[in-house]
Amino acid sequence: MSVQQEVIKYMLVGSNMVGKTSFLSRFCENNFKSNYEESKGLDFKSKIYNDGKYRLCIFDTPGAENLRYASYGFYKSAFGFILIFDLTRPYTLTDLRDDMTEIAKHASEYAQLIIVGNKSDQYDHHYYKESQEEAQKMANELNIPYFEISCLTGQNVDLVIEDLTTRVGNQMKNGNLSNQSGKQTQNREKDEQIKTEGGCCCKIF
Numbered sequence: 001m002s003v004q005q006e007v008i009k010y011m012l013v014g015s016n017m018v019g020k021t022s023f024l025s026r027f028c029e030n031n032f033k034s035n036y037e038e039s040k041g042l043d044f045k046s047k048i049y050n051d052g053k054y055r056l057c058i059f060d061t062p063g064a065e066n067l068r069y070a071s072y073g074f075y076k077s078a079f080g081f082i083l084i085f086d087l088t089r090p091y092t093l094t095d096l097r098d099d100m101t102e103i104a105k106h107a108s109e110y111a112q113l114i115i116v117g118n119k120s121d122q123y124d125h126h127y128y129k130e131s132q133e134e135a136q137k138m139a140n141e142l143n144i145p146y147f148e149i150s151c152l153t154g155q156n157v158d159l160v161i162e163d164l165t166t167r168v169g170n171q172m173k174n175g176n177l178s179n180q181s182g183k184q185t186q187n188r189e190k191d192e193q194i195k196t197e198g199g200c201c202c203k204i205f
C-alpha cells in the first residue's frame, strides 16, 4: 500500500544577510557560497524528507525592509517558520520580534517556530557571546527551541529541520495543521499563480 506524501511548507525569515539563502542552499543542495547576493523576492526549493513521507517546500524571503511585506501573504499556509539571526550582529536577534508579530498576525496559530543563530563558525567574534545569551533568554521566554548553526560548515543545519518537522508532524497528526482547509487551498492557488508568474525553478502542490 502506498503512503501519501504530505507537503510541508516552511518559511525562512530574518534580517538582511543573516543567512536565509545560505540555509536553503546548505539544506537542499549541500553547498555554500561566500559571495553575498541580496534576495529581491521569494524563492523556494523542495526536498523529499523522511524516506518520502514528506515533501518539504522551503521558502526563502528577502530580509530588506521594503521587500518583506510581499511575503506575508504566504504565511497563512506555512506549517513552520525558521527565524534566523546572525550571531555576530545582536540587533538581528532583536529584529526577530517584529517578524514574530507578523507571524502572529498572518499565520496559523499551530504553525511551529524555531529560533536559529547562524554563523557559529564565528564563535570568537566579540558579539558572539552576547548574542548567544540573549537568544537563549528569548527562546526560554517565548518557549521556542533555539539552535546554533553554521551554513558555512553545515553544523546543526539538519537538526533544525528535524526538530521543526517532528513538531509539525505532531500537529498534523492532531489535525491542527492540514493542506485541506479552505483558506490554505486558497493560498496555495495564489502561491502557484505567483510562482508561475515569477518563473520559479520548481512546481509545488
Ligand SMILES: Nc1nc2c(ncn2[C@@H]2O[C@H](COP(=O)(O)OP(=O)(O)OP(=O)(O)O)[C@@H](O)[C@H]2O)c(=O)[nH]1
Residues within 6 Å of the ligand: 014, 015, 016, 017, 018, 019, 020, 021, 022, 023, 033, 034, 035, 036, 037, 038, 039, 040, 061, 062, 063, 064, 118, 119, 120, 121, 122, 149, 150, 151, 152, 153
Ligand atoms: N561565516 C559565515 N558566513 C555565512 C554563513 N551563512 C551565510 N554567510 C554569509 O553571509 C552573507 C549573507 O548570506 P545570505 O544567505 O545571502 O543572507 P540572507 O539572509 O539570504 O540575506 P538577504 O537575501 O539580504 O535577506 C553571505 O556572504 C554568506 O556567504 C555562515 O554560517 N558563516
Ligand SMILES: [Mg+2]
Residues within 6 Å of the ligand: 020, 021, 022, 037, 038, 039, 060, 061, 062, 063
Ligand atoms: Mg537571501
